[in-house]
Amino acid sequence: MRLGIDWGGTKIEIIALSQDGAEMFRQRVDTPRDDYVGCLQAVKFLVGAAETATGETGTLGLGIPGSLSPKSGLVKNANSTWMNGKPLDKDLESVLGRPVRIQNDANCLAVSEATDGAGAGAHVVHAIIIGTGSGSGIAIDAKAHLGANGIGGEWGAITVPWLKSDEFPGPDSWIGHKGVIDRWCSGTGFQLDYKEKTGNLLKGHEIMALKRSGDPVASEIYARYVSRLARSLAMSANLLDPDVFVLGGGMSNIDELYQDLPPAMAPYIFSDTFDTPIRRAVHGDSSGVRGAAWLWN
Structure with a gap:
């Protein structure tokens, strides 16, 4: 059995998957905000609930809104700021008495969809979250690509490319830069623009x-939203050239995007052809927690 946990800013959710990916158990609790120890205990409670309900012990993967620094081993860049600077993997291993694997939540989306979702069988999957925020994750052969510095796929911190004259320099963001993808290509950015x-x-x-x-x-x-998202995707296509783009988060439910994005990307693609598919995440809101479980794939 594989256990996956999605640790978000408002809820912590667990899923138990059988070896063939069938859902065996799912439960969520409210996130104890600004309470790191309380969050560790919430994870312990959920693991216990899952294993009691299934009668099995599972491996544990965790998706977080940040990442572990390869240099320090501490959490960095998490918008659930109370986990920043903490040795989360070591603390959880101490609380649970077992090893855990931790990845950024967007990487978990990529792993999930590359394993048995919209990118199943693809060599390189670039998964994009366009929800409350906008981030991304990369899966290569269904394994998360963390990168040498733990920032693989952190496209949300990049300024939207090919800025138009009326866009420069762009609005401020929590990252400390102007006009970034997270600010303009998220659902929040769409609402604020309106x-x-x-x-x-x-x-x-x-x-x-x-x-x-x-x-x-x-x-x-x-x-305007389509143009900004298309330019951001085109940048990824020119640099990474993935086999498939997978969109998740609330804005991914807009059907028109899948028709409107390819022609909007075309002028910025450094190639005479572009037929990379852009697909909606098969597992929807469940993809992150499923991907956390698949970290032990």
């Missing part, structure tokens, strides 16, 4: 409903 234009903060699906009804402002905001 708010800056109209003064109204709407949810993404509400903006899309207006766009589909022919609203010119919503249509303008959507077109």
